[in-house]
Amino acid sequence: MKEREETKKSVNIPVSFFRMIGRWTIRAVGNFGAMAVFFFLGFINIFRARQIREITNQTYYIGAKSSLIVMLVALFTGMVLGLQLFYTLVKFGSVGALGSAISLSLVRELGPVLTAIMITARAGSAMAAEIGILRNSEQIDALYTMGVDPIRYLISPKIAASIISFPLLTAFFDLIGIIGGYITGVVLLGTNAGTYFYRVQSSIDIVDVRGGFIKALVFGAIVSCICCFQGYFCHMRSDGFGAKSVGLATVSAVVISCVMILVSDYVVTSFLM
Amino acid sequence: MDAPLIEFRNVTKGFNGKTVLDNVNLSIYENQVTTIIGKSGTGKSVLLKHIIGLLKPDEGTILFQGVPINKMKKAEWEGHRRKIAYLFQNNALLDSMTVLENVAFPLRQTTDLPKAEIEKRAMRRIEDLELLEAVGKFPSELSGGMQKRVALARALVTDPQIVLFDEPTTGQDPIRKNMILSMIIHYRKKYGFTAIMISHDIPDVFFISDRVIILWEGSVGFEGPYEDALKQNVPMIDEFLRSLDGFEDQLTGLLSREAFKMHYSGMLGSAAREAASSAALFGVRLNILSEVLGTQAALEALRSLGEYTNRYFNAIGGFSARHSRDEILTIFPRKTIEEARKLVADYSRDLERGVIDHIRDIASANSVEATCFDIHIHAGVTEISPEDTIDEIIEKGRAKQEIISTYRCDFGGNDQ
Numbered sequence: 001m002k003e004r005e006e007t008k009k010s011v012n013i014p015v016s017f018f019r020m021i022g023r024w025t026i027r028a029v030g031n032f033g034a035m036a037v038f039f040f041l042g043f044i045n046i047f048r049a050r051q052i053r054e055i056t057n058q059t060y061y062i063g064a065k066s067s068l069i070v071m072l073v074a075l076f077t078g079m080v081l082g083l084q085l086f087y088t089l090v091k092f093g094s095v096g097a098l099g100s101a102i103s104l105s106l107v108r109e110l111g112p113v114l115t116a117i118m119i120t121a122r123a124g125s126a127m128a129a130e131i132g133i134l135r136n137s138e139q140i141d142a143l144y145t146m147g148v149d150p151i152r153y154l155i156s157p158k159i160a161a162s163i164i165s166f167p168l169l170t171a172f173f174d175l176i177g178i179i180g181g182y183i184t185g186v187v188l189l190g191t192n193a194g195t196y197f198y199r200v201q202s203s204i205d206i207v208d209v210r211g212g213f214i215k216a217l218v219f220g221a222i223v224s225c226i227c228c229f230q231g232y233f234c235h236m237r238s239d240g241f242g243a244k245s246v247g248l249a250t251v252s253a254v255v256i257s258c259v260m261i262l263v264s265d266y267v268v269t270s271f272l273m
Numbered sequence: 274m275d276a277p278l279i280e281f282r283n284v285t286k287g288f289n290g291k292t293v294l295d296n297v298n299l300s301i302y303e304n305q306v307t308t309i310i311g312k313s314g315t316g317k318s319v320l321l322k323h324i325i326g327l328l329k330p331d332e333g334t335i336l337f338q339g340v341p342i343n344k345m346k347k348a349e350w351e352g353h354r355r356k357i358a359y360l361f362q363n364n365a366l367l368d369s370m371t372v373l374e375n376v377a378f379p380l381r382q383t384t385d386l387p388k389a390e391i392e393k394r395a396m397r398r399i400e401d402l403e404l405l406e407a408v409g410k411f412p413s414e415l416s417g418g419m420q421k422r423v424a425l426a427r428a429l430v431t432d433p434q435i436v437l438f439d440e441p442t443t444g445q446d447p448i449r450k451n452m453i454l455s456m457i458i459h460y461r462k463k464y465g466f467t468a469i470m471i472s473h474d475i476p477d478v479f480f481i482s483d484r485v486i487i488l489w490e491g492s493v494g495f496e497g498p499y500e501d502a503l504k505q506n507v508p509m510i511d512e513f514l515r516s517l518d519g520f521e522d523q524l525t526g527l528l529s530r531e532a533f534k535m536h537y538s539g540m541l542g543s544a545a546r547e548a549a550s551s552a553a554l555f556g557v558r559l560n561i562l563s564e565v566l567g568t569q570a571a572l573e574a575l576r577s578l579g580e581y582t583n584r585y586f587n588a589i590g591g592f593s594a595r596h597s598r599d600e601i602l603t604i605f606p607r608k609t610i611e612e613a614r615k616l617v618a619d620y621s622r623d624l625e626r627g628v629i630d631h632i633r634d635i636a637s638a639n640s641v642e643a644t645c646f647d648i649h650i651h652a653g654v655t656e657i658s659p660e661d662t663i664d665e666i667i668e669k670g671r672a673k674q675e676i677i678s679t680y681r682c683d684f685g686g687n688d689q
Contacts, residue, residue, distance in 0.1 A: 050382070137363065137365060137368070138361050138363060138365040139365050139366075139368070141322075141327050141361070142361060142365035145325050145327070145357070145358070145361075146358075146378065146379040146382065146383070146427075147351075147354065147355045147379065147382070148378075148379070148383065153382070
């Protein structure tokens with residue numbers, strides 16, 4: 001009898017493992033589909049009437065208000081890159097290539113990715129928390145009862161503002177990052193200024209800039225969609241209700257956004273190469 | 274009876290495996306006030322949310338003007354939905370906006386009216402609900418009662434045809450409760466909307482309701498006029514109404530209808546049965562007072578009259594209760610009709626000091642000195658026979674009602 005039970009248990013372990021994977025996959029696919037529909041509805045409503053004012057407000061909040069922190073991060077990223085690359089290039093006697101190395105790594109990769117992560121931390125978390133609170137206090141239901149489409153009023157301006165802000169802030173990041181590299185490489189470590197800027201200008205092609213902006217656009221859409229989605233449906237979470245659900249939604253929004261930024265970065269890069 | 278405006282047919286709804294609405298069938302008619310009552314957690318708010326489409330039934334159908342909602346085209350349903358306003362239980366005010374912005378919000382978002390016109394309409398509602406001092410404040414800076422009134426102003430600003438009130442008087446003091454209920458009647462008469470209300474404010478809510486729906490364990494326990502509910506003699510309804518009805522009418526301090534009924538039964542069962550008893554039905558035209566003094570001041574006057582009547586007749590062993598919005602029934606045990614008439618005459622003379630002075634203060638506080646108006650106090654004195662029910666006494670009193678006192682606009686005293 002005991003033996004039979006133990007055999008049953010040992011058979012059940014792989015079954016429950018696969019069952020768990022199955023459930024997780026079904027839920028993930030369902031969520032992905034729901035998010036795609038959510039983004040589609042949010043995106044098409046950008047072009048409806050009475051949106052300009054709200055899009056402007058959101059662009060100010062997501063874009064303008066994030067610019068300082070993005071520039072600060074860009075400056076130190078550029079400086080650190082300058083430091084690391086200088087001592088690496090010295091070993092190979094190629095210090096002259098410092099400008100190329102810094103500018104290419106910023107414009108192609110670090111600019112879009114770090115900008116997106118910074119905006120996610122600052123504005124994405126706020127989006128999820130704000131929408132979550134609106135959901136829990138029935139303000140989203142109230143919008144619906146007043147004849148206002150909550151997706152049009154709340155989500156579309158945030159998606160539009162993100163799509164506008166991410167590339168612009170990426171451009172700022174790239175610029176300030178290059179200046180940061182200049183401060184370390186030229187001002188502090190004595191590389192020739194003319195060589196540095198010549199290398200920056202000659203090595204960056206329009207294809208690199210375009211690639212960086214495409215990534216920024218994709219990240220803007222992904223981050224805004226994930227953060228808004230997490231907040232909008234926080235009441236349907238199985239792991240928490242009320243204030244807890246808002247907290248969990250915010251954490252999920254930031255974590256999923258960061259992971260998706262890196263995953264999509266790889267995918268977009270592989271298409272651009 | 275006309276065809277229902279909204280009809281539930283076998284509607285069932287559950288959450289996480291728990292059935293909240295179980296095979297609900299009910300009808301809501303146009304231009305009526307329908308009140309839904311029921312214990313907490315019986316699905317009243319869930320029912321209301323189905324009407325506006327915030328929730329969809331798991332089973333069954335909801336018909337709007339005879340057409341199933343689930344078979345309507347999106348545009349058709351949206352057209353109907355825009356005629357409905359919803360007052361949430363927790364107000365659901367947009368907390369990042371001021372009171373004015375909240376009230377103007379539905380007009381800004383759903384109409385093409387000029388900014389000035391939107392502001393004018395919003396201000397009118399704000400003024401109606403006595404919220405002028407709160408115009409520039411945010412919801413978090415207001416008391417619960419004020420937030421409720423802002424939500425009410427926002428619900429009414431679009432002149433909706435159907436208004437769903439989810440516990441509109443929760444958190445209000447007795448005066449404000451009655452004021453909000455009076456406002457619902459006032460606006461319903463003015464704009465002719467259909468009101469569907471969830472409330473526990475017995476008896477006040479019954480004075481304004483045309484129909485009552487009692488939800489009991491997820492199903493409809495009773496549907497019809499309130500008077501019929503009382504006649505049903507179904508233990509469930511009886512128990513439920515008793516549990517909601519307190520011992521005291523919160524506005525006036527008079528006995529509740531249930532407590533009054535118990536006192537009356539007690540009187541009939543006691544030695545007083547042997548002696549003759551009498552009753553008087555007092556009335557004051559609340560609508561006229563409301564027009565002149567404003568709803569809140571009129572209710573204050575009614576409260577003052579109720580308190581005074583209670584105090585005056587309690588001293589001689591009488592007991593009183595409010596039986597409609599502006600009628601008070603007093604029973605005088607062991608008093609002949611002549612004695613009762615004399616008591617009422619003395620009472621009307623003393624009213625000047627007890628009540629009219631108070632109304633005069635209210636009038637001056639509301640700056641209505643320049644307006645000429647009369648206050649009539651009606652009374653109908655009648656004998657009681659031991660077989661009489663309370664409704665029969667009211668009918669007899671109403672038939673004999675006459676003006677016992679008229680106070681002129683200059684408050685020159687009793688014109689009797």
